[in-house]
Amino acid sequence: MAMFLRLLTGLFLSAFLAACGGGGGSSGSNSFGSTDPGTGQTTKTGKMDVTLFDSNGSPTNVINNANGLIARARVYNNTGTPVAGVVVKFGVDDANVATLSPSTGSALTDQNGVAEIAIKAGNPGAASITASATWTGFAAISAKATFSVGSLPGAIPFAVNFVSASPSTKSIVIKGAGGNGRTEIALLTFKVVDSNNGGIANKKVNFTAKSSAPVNLATTSGVTDSNGNVVATVSSGTQPTSVLVSATVDGTSIATSSDTVSVTTGVPTQTSFSLGVEKINVEGFDAFGIENKLTAYLADANGGVVADGVPIVFKADSGAIVGDGGLADTARCLTKNGSCSVTWRSQNPQLPVVRVVATAVSGSENLSANTGFTNSASWNPTVEGWQPSVVFGSATCGDLNYKIYLSDRNGYQLPAGTVLSFIDSTNVTATISPTTITAFNTIDFKKTEHTVILKPTDKCPKGSGVTTLQIETPNKVKETKVISITYN
Known part of the structure; x- marks a missing residue:
């Protein structure tokens, strides 16, 4: 019986120690980990x-x-x-x-x-x-x-080193310019070191700024931290300039200068606000989804590009504007390096001339720029001077030259890139020049002039012929005009 009790007690203690994990280990509850495939533990x-x-x-x-x-x-x-x-x-x-x-x-x-x-x-x-x-x-x-x-107490300054500038671009904006990701303050870090290049704490360092236009030093001195570092803070003035900050260990001739910090980029001005269009002519009057790129450009009064992140809002009298280069559900874009783009898209309402206005805000001033482009129709072009029938005889058996004038049905130029050619010619040779319509640099009512040359069959024997002018737009819309030829 005593042996049984000792065995039972031993089993209980073994179970208790296993539950406690033994030796400061885990209690076994809420355990986690991986299983060793060799031992299964x-x-x-x-x-x-x-x-x-x-x-x-x-x-x-x-x-x-x-x-x-x-x-x-x-x-x-x-x-x-x-x-x-x-x-x-x-x-x-x-x-x-x-x-x-x-x-x-x-x-x-x-x-x-x-x-x-x-x-x-x-x-x-x-x-x-x-x-x-x-x-x-x-x-x-x-x-x-x-x-x-770092250095031990009582270490003697051996040098002061320029460590870094923030922002790392070493460029700040003119006072009041602001901008997404831009700052009017530069932080310049210097380090006072001993002969072993160890930083020395609690050393006073004096600062001076050198620039061609006024800037501001937050303080003219600072005390090094435990690593020997001290920071000079420079804020911009109202003019662009370059700045060097000199740091001198107080009471010594030990000195150095920072990297050059540039003060650039003021607020945008109306005189520098420009709006450009990629294509002066598109074929969108009879088609939806035709695109054109519009780009706005901003600069400050000194000709410097403005800070990133200036919002420019667009408005069009026809079609639609898709923001940020056609990737955003807005009618705006945010400047990057002084410019940004949106995409115009053809859709209702459709007008033969699209006019776009871009606006921005500069302080209390509202800025605007505008541009426009023709939105050409594809179908039913107008052909002035067309001769649907031509007669050649023994007395008139020579080349016939004449002018025709083409425009879309709204009176504006046909889509840029439209190709003209004569096809299916019988008993006549026909040519037209120029064969391709190029975009004008204006958005006024405009027709294109072309020369048609009809060369009859040698000696003009009696009979008939035919030729067809084909007008094919970039959207692959084709229209034809037939000329009947008669030989007397």
Whole structure:
């Protein structure tokens, strides 16, 4: 009986330890992970984080004193419970910047799942520390933190370097110009360093701006941060110019200059607002869905393109406008590099001349530009001077030349690209010149002039002949005009 009780107690303890996970592991509830195909067991996934502290316990990722940093890794199981007794391995990716103490780079987690190691400064620079751990039943995990090594207290400035400009284009807009993605302020970053190129904190740096037109410095000096960096802020004036900012370490002759920052792009002006059309003539009066591209151009009073994102709204008296190059359900477009396009589409109402107006706003001023193009009809062209029948005789047996004038049924030019040719000729040779209608540069009532040449059969024997003028538009609409030939 006693043996039975001992066996039962052993089974109960085994089950209890399995449920608790044993050794600071998972409780087994709500576990997740992958199954090892070799053992059939589930590998769980824990979590780790790494934080850095100075010798006073304050979070920081900069070493600028002899005390270095403390790297603190915290290890949790899959349920978020700290795990004790886990070996954590630490490593620094650049031994020239920092080393670890102890040099083995390993530490054991305490009851709070925390393992710590000291980071000792080397040469100035930046590096990262990685912590990794694995324990029975859990997949390997790791975490990383970055840090930098600056100069030690009392370091002597050796140089001040220009680091970067924001925006990276080094271009800002004229005061009041605004614009999508554009700014009137440039941030120029400088760094004070020692002879090892390590950043020096708490150094005053004085700024001066050099430009051909007034600009504004937010402050004339600044103090370096823990990395040795200090920022000069420049805002634009009302004129385009180029700006250089000089930075000098206070009390020394150590100085440098920034890259050149340009102040460009003012507000758009009416005199620079232009509206162009890709085709001065389209064949859309008798067809839906014919397209034409319209492009607006903006510039400021100094001839500089305006900032991106200026909205331009279009209005047409016939057809429809599809915004942003034909891709948006609006009748507008937003400028990019000072211009933008929309697509006009033929549909009701149809007019033989399409007039388009584009508008924009510049401060309190309303800007506008307009253009137009002919919307030619395809069917039933008008042919003036046409001779439906021609008689040749012994006394008139020579070439016959005469002029004809073509237009669409509304009195405007036939569609640009219309081709003219004589077909099905019998007992006569017929030619026409020019054979192709080209677009005019105006949108007025306009006819095209053509020369018809009829060359009769040699010696004009009595009989008859025929020839047919074919008019074919770019939309493949064909119309014909017949000439009957009689030989007396």
